[in-house]
Amino acid sequence: MTTLASPTSYLELLKLASPEAVVVITALLVLAIGLTSRRATAGAGVSPSKPTTRVTDMVVARHWSSLVAAIGIVVAIAVVMLLPRDAVLFGGMFVITPLTSLFKVICLALGFFTVCLVRSEKSIRNPGEYLAIILLATVGLMLLVGSEELLMIFIGLELLGLSLYVMAAFDKADLRSAEAGLKYFLFGSTSSAFTLFGISLIYGMSGSTTLAAVSAKLASAPVQPLLATGVVMTLIGFAFKIAAAPFHLWAPDAYQGAPVISAAFIASGSKVASFVVLGRIVLIGFGPVHGNAGWHAMAAGWSPVLAVLAALSILIGNLVALAQTNLRRLLAYSAVAHAGYSLVGLVAGTRQGFSATLFYTAVYAITVVGAFGIVAVVRSGTSGDDLRNFSGLARRDPLLAGCMAVFMLSLAGIPPLAGFFGKFYLFSAALKAGGNYGLLWLVALALFGSFVSLYYYLIVLKAIFVDDPSLATSSTIDRRSSYLLQRITVAVLSAAVLLFGIMPDTLAARILAAMP
């Protein structure tokens, strides 16, 4: 255990923060590549005699920057694995535990897959800048995951948030992308304000911003109303981040309007990191005011608040998703529902509940990156992402159709895919924790929600497998070979979903073992 009281040993800090440093350096490198190649293209643009150079330069820049970004992330993963198992710096500002290491690796892996998918997005004209922002957002994820101090968490949230706002609005030429970016920015900054206000109240009442100290303070004295306000404010801020109802209204527009890859990253990485942090804040920081969400023993605390958020998310997300005809919007509402399921594990408030939540979100993130990857390929082939653009995909492109079936069925919770085990794990943990089946109401609601959800996931699969290909405007479908990297990525992700379903212990046991 490395403990650093005073900030004298910066070398030690640099060593422990080296994964983040690697990613930041990679981001700068990628940015440099992007800038230099853009200058070249600008020069080429001046002379009308060489119009092709510009295109090839663009492609080369795209390849190079993707490659550098991918290598940087792989190096960062390797560095995370080499670091010591446990370390605490500056009283919890920067923490390394098995759990943080595991989730840094998962966040980096999500970043890696996102980078692999970037090339399918034709609308992105400055790949260097775009990749650099993805990498910076990944650093934000890592900071979020690796901190137990409220201010540092807030900085991580802001770094992540600002990167994501830019990513959402990146397609300058598209009105919807601008709308998505603006909406996401307005909602996100409001939620940041809530979080910051909550944190300041908590600091004012407890005199500290480290989670351990907040917890000690909460345990020692009865809860004052002001402190309760602070707790609720913080939770609301996070509810915005994870798109839990009724704070989910930004999600459908952001998911639909943003460039597909940005939406994939918003739906996956941002969610995983938010759940890791939210879980640590409520379980470590607010542990003493857990309360009880059981139907026969309701007691005030954060768990009834989260239970209400979970119930609303499951209901609203699933019911509204039924009416969607655009796949990205459908995924957005299903994301609201899945945030609800994941919250069920936190409501339980046990070690097992938290690890079930983390397993579920990690698997969800993998699934949703894959699903958006397919959306991106289909979108660039048929210039749309409505359900009818997917008609007959099974015959146009059996591989993508099969992978989409894996993702959709995993989201619906069909064995032998990871979503099925994840749901069983979550719901059994919640039922176990409630005491005398206290959380049965929430579990029953969640089961009902997943019953409803099967309908709209099947509608997606019906379009893909049953409907006639002629319904999609298939004249403009690109050659398959041009998406080789995306196809490999998607296939790897669906294999992972299958693997975590058949052998869930490969991930679940790791998460459980890493739990404090």
Added chain:
Amino acid sequence: MLMIAWTIYVTFAGAVVLLFLPSIATRWIALTTTIAGLALDIIAFVRTPVADLAHFATIISVPWVPSLGMNYHLAVDGVTLTMVLVTGISAVSTVLFSWDVDYRQREFFFWLLLVVGGCYGVFLSADLFLLFAFYELVIVPKYFLIAIFGSTNKEYGAMKLTLYSFFGGMFVFAGILVAYVTTGSLDLNQLSQFQFSPELQSWAFPVLFIGFAVLAGIWPLHTWAPTGHVAAPTAGSMLLAGIVMKLGAYAGLRVAMNLFPEGFHMWSKWIAVLAVIGIVYGAAVALRQHDLKFVIGYSSVSHMGFVLLGLATANALGVSGAVLQMFSHGVIAALLFAVAGRMIYRRTHTRELDALSGMNLSRAMPFAAFTFVIAAAASMGIPGFSGFAAEITILIGAWKTYPIAVWITGAGMVLVAAFTLRALVKSFFGAVRAQTVSVPTDADWTEQSITLAEKCGACLLIFATLAVGLYPKILLDRIMPAVEAMRFLK
């Protein structure tokens, strides 16, 4: 004993392999796979001593998810072996009757083998989570089988069937969670030793049992069955009626009744009431149908009512009869759907009884007529066929517990005979009216004589129903001890 576990692996392996081979090989792989499964079943059936089948004996158990107490645990007893055998028989005959499928053939046999493999898995599982995983695994392939390859109103029928199954699955999920959270174990043998508190049993049993019974077609949650059967392709109907409906009844017996015996005793008379309503209602509705597949679909509801009545008797005879009826109906329903869907509909492109009655089909397709007569006789419960052996066992069992039910069911059996004879006469032996002599709607339908594959499939099913009908002891000797070992009888 271990080899029976290979039925699962062989079937899933076949499903995966055929995806990667050229489509010429597809149907042969499917046939080889299902025959291998049936061969394994028969070898296990012959070689296992009857005495070993009296308890749910573990054949393999390896830790799967140790942190949650999940094991990959398979076990076998007489009930399981009977169900596995009918799965094998239905699977082989289903593939034989699907020999003419050309449209998206690879996908078709892939989904078909997934259903078969899932069914093997459910019957052999001795771990609650494993059983539930296989149980849910069967649902989605059925959707694709029906929605892609089906006929009348296929997308509606497929969605209805899937949502009903998943609706039942939701209750099953809740019931399993309650059992798991209360005991901390998922092992069926351990769970069946655990004493659950009576008030827990009083609500957990109906939740679990109703969840399973949806798939068994319990009245009033049966409506998915006729629409699903009609919408499904021949293979889909055969699998659905032949084995998938049995999953519900089997799991109700193996899980719900075994885990919560006191809850079962509290609710058994209500199950009997629903079962009897199902028998009579199914038969009465079948009498009024014009579509041959609807007639058979409702007859399935009626026959599955017998299974539920047998289970509700709570004595060894009635429950053994129920298991025998599951075998018997699996074979007979497959045969009926094969005749209606493959032999008749494929050639005449109609299933309307009124249209068929003018076609003089018994002359055009004597083999089909012969098969249908046998199937109808077995379905009516004529002595000598498996239907009789099973239903008489159930009724004797029911006589001890619910004498009134036997009277009502007796009346219901008259209705069964009535609608079966009506369908038989109208479809094959209708009077040839002068104005409709020229009816053959499809130019080439008389040329298409019954193929060898169809004959093999039909003979296999006819052999099974006759063998069990003439010598039911071969199954009952294995079923009875296993049922007697179950705890809800004590």
